[in-house]
Amino acid sequence: MTERPNILIILADDMGFSDIGCFGSEIFTPHLDALAADGLRMTAFTKAARCCPSRASLLTGYYPHQVGIGGMTRPCALPAYQGYLRADRPTTAQLLQQAGYATWCSGKWHVGGDYAVHQRSQWDCAGDAQHPLPSQCGFERYYGTLGGAGSYFQPPTLFDQDHFVDDFPEDFHLTDALSQRACGFIEQAAQAKKPFYGYLAYTAPHWPLHANEQDIALYRGRYTEGWDVLRQRRFSALRAAGLLDQSWDLSPRDEESHPWAETAHPEWEAERMAVYAAMVTHMDRGIGQVVQQLKACGMYENTLILFMSDNGGCAEFLREDGEEGRWPEIYSLPTNRGTRCKVGNNPQRNPGPAETFMSYDLPWANASNTPFRKFKVWTHEGGISTPFVVRWGDGGISGNRISHAFAHINDLAASIHAVADVPHPGGSGDLPALPGRNLLPLWQGSQGTVWDDEPVFWEHEDHAAVRLGRWKLVRANLTEAWQLHDMHSDRTELHDLACVHPEKVAHLAARWQVWADELGIRPRQEVVASFL
Known part of the structure; x- marks a missing residue:
């Protein structure tokens, strides 16, 4: 191979x-x-627990606290939580651009400071030192x-170059x-005869539940058996694959989720999941368009394609209109169809259209994260484990393979620099x-492990965790005790072995604390008190 690869x-x-077909989904x-059939699926590829931190690590290769995104984008006096990428x-x-790559991004940024989506007059901060x-x-x-979420039909903070x-x-x-802009950027790189480094960051399927009727119709009526049946079916499909x-074992239904049989509005609940599934299919169709563009430009085989999600399924509930809280104030905005968006998970109206603003809520997120426990924000496997697919035809990554090796989102920058041969x-x-x-040897068929000798944090x-080899220490907050799990025999985190191996708990907790002190990690209460 003589031409430099695209990324x-x-x-x-x-x-x-479990939200895509090649990872056990009915979607x-x-x-x-x-892409999975032509490449490699990784089943133990982990991220940070939330969107901004994962994106910060993906873009830089560092732990999010090392680049100022230990939390979200709200301005904060603590350096590890300043809310925007460190300069x-x-x-x-930046490094690949200096090496001659064409670089482009189409999608959600969310690592460049805070934007109040309902206060358009304040967006002139874009581009200042706190809003890179x-x-x-x-x-x-x-x-x-530039911001984190909003309408798909009239997205706030949509930014076109300048x-x-x-x-x-x-x-x-x-x-x-x-999808269309990504296709255009690929074509421009091809015309310039330059390799590209592209970042296609979809907002789907993040709330609000916004989808076109033809996509929703594909799934209407398919979720009427509920989340309990869906979790079992996906678990069986994951095992069979x-x-x-x-x-x-499959983790039990989350303690905050009620049984499907007790659902007060089953048709509306099924419709919410149908819209969520429609959003995933819509995204997949866009990925197909991008792949077709790569093929049309003769770039497909020499493009390293990496697909993942930023974190696990989201259990966030959107408050009803008129209730106390920030959601209605921020997102109840006029639509481009002459109406006003009504915020909240209200069973009296169906999700999907621009006038609605809903989430699919905790029980369906529990199904999305099958077989794992917990959700986005948590450092349990449900919050940090997502599908991962890698394909590179010219790069020696053979097809239809599965790797169970543990890896972390920090590894991608090291791998990309190795692929591009840019130190x-x-x-x-x-x-x-x-x-x-560097994960490239693993992707190309090495049977070794990557992280058995050093911890990942x-x-x-x-929410906190550390993994060293087969052992993972995890806790949900500062008041709960650490739990110890054997990831080889119990990755669904059902059997706490902290009392069986107290010496491992002490060792891993001490390693985590040293790391936290080095990176300036502080308790949530102190971070909130430092907001500017």
């Missing part, structure tokens, strides 16, 4: 471990399934949303727009060495 990262938003994702930590995009734009972080071309977009045609949908160890300057001067490891809003 394409495709990121879903708040999508659970129709033929294009992702085709003295280079992104992979993608163009200031190595991406020559950018189209996407200006906000305020006008939307009636048939606009953000998932389509992001060889994606789970046969000795692992990272970390470890010299004041710039820390990258904490991740997590922290988000007092």
Whole structure:
């Protein structure tokens, strides 16, 4: 291979471990399934527990606290939680751009400071020191949303290279727009005869539940048996596909979820999941368009394609209109169809159209994260484990393979730098060495492990974990005791062995604390008190 490879990262938003076909789902994702058939699926690839921290690690290769995104994007006086990428930590995009790569991003940014989506007059902060734009972080071309969430039909903070977009045609949908722009950026790189580093960061299937009727119709009536049956079916499919160890048990229904038989509005609940599934299928269709563009430009075989989600399924509930809380105030905005968005999970109206603003809620998120416990924000496996697919035809990654090796999102920057043959300057001067490891040998067929000899760490809003080899220590908050789990025999985290191996608990907890002190990690209460 003489030409430098292209690199394409495709990121879903708040999508659970079992939400695509090649990971046990009933959701129709033929294009992702085709990538998996031609590439490698990793079953133990982990992220940070939430969108901003995962994106910070993905873009830089560092732990999120090392680059100022230990929490979300709200401004904070604590350096590890400042809410925007540190200027003295280079992104992979910057380093590859300097090496001659065309760099582009189409999609959600959410690592560049806070934007109040309902206060358009305050967005002139874009591009200042506390609100770095993608163009200031190595991406020559950018189209996407600077903030975290909003309408798919009239997205707030949509930014096109150097200006906000305020006008939307009636048939606009953000998932389509992001796919189309990615195709255009690929074509431009081909015309310039340059390799590209592309970052396609979909907002789907993050709330709100917004989808086109033709996609919703594919799933209407398919979820009437409920989340309990769905979890069992997905668990069986994951096992049959060889994606789970046969000795692992399905985690029980989350304690905050009621049985489907007790659901007060079963038709409405089934419709919510139908819209969520429609959003995943819509995203998959866009991925198919991007793959077709790569083929049309003769770039497909020499493009390293990486697909993942930023964290597990999201259990967040959107409050009703008029209730106390921030949701209605922030998101109850006019639509591009002459109506006003009504915020909240109200069974009296169906999700999907622009006038609604709903989430699919905890019980369905529990199904999305089958077979694991917990959700986005938690550092249990349900919060940090998502599908991962890698394909690179010219790069020696053979098809239809499964790897159960544990890996972490920090590893992607180290791997991309190895693939592009662009050294990272970390470890010299004041710039820390990258904490991740090169996964390319593993992707190409090495049977070894990556992380048995050193620990990997997590922290988000007092949720914490450390993994060393087969052992994982995890806690939900500062008041709960650490739990110890054997990831080889119990990755669904059902059997706490802390009392059996107190010496391992003490050792791993001490390692975690040293790491936390080095990175400036603080309790959530102290972080909140430091908000600016």
